[in-house]
Amino acid sequence: MTAEREIGLIEEIDAKMLDIIKLKRNDYATEDVLSNFKRLSQVASIIGIDVHTPSGYALFMVLLKIDRINNLLTSGKTPSNESVDDSFFDGINYLKLAYCTFKEQQDEDQE
Numbered sequence: 108m109t110a111e112r113e114i115g116l117i118e119e120i121d122a123k124m125l126d127i128i129k130l131k132r133n134d135y136a137t138e139d140v141l142s143n144f145k146r147l148s149q150v151a152s153i154i155g156i157d158v159h160t161p162s163g164y165a166l167f168m169v170l171l172k173i174d175r176i177n178n179l180l181t182s183g184k185t186p187s188n189e190s191v192d193d194s195f196f197d198g199i200n201y202l203k204l205a206y207c208t209f210k211e212q213q214d215e216d217q218e
Contacts, residue, residue, distance in 0.1 A: 130187035135175050137182070143174055150174075162212065165205035172198030 135143040147170055156170070157163040176194045179186055189197070 133184060133187045134189075135171075135178060137178065143171070143178070147171060147174055160212075161208035162205050165201050165208055168201040169198050169205065172201060 132140045139145070147167070150170055151158065151167055156166050158167050172194050176191060176198070178184070179191055179194070186194075
């Protein structure tokens, strides 16, 4: 591969990544593009979610979906990425996965 080809590929990747971050920030954040990280870190800390465990991380992802849905509904924004319906379903799936990781840990603890 030539250096020119390598740089061309990297520039394509960078352009795609920039497009994705522009689209997703609209769905997750307010005018402060880091607001979702700030809100979620506070909420996770307040309710004591340990993101270092599988079930804690899955619960954190539920919070992320709740925050995204709330941001879209309260702002009146049209989603740029997944639909609001898909976010509800995704949140439900993360809650199911949190339950599965919880049960798996219970099973391991009983062994």
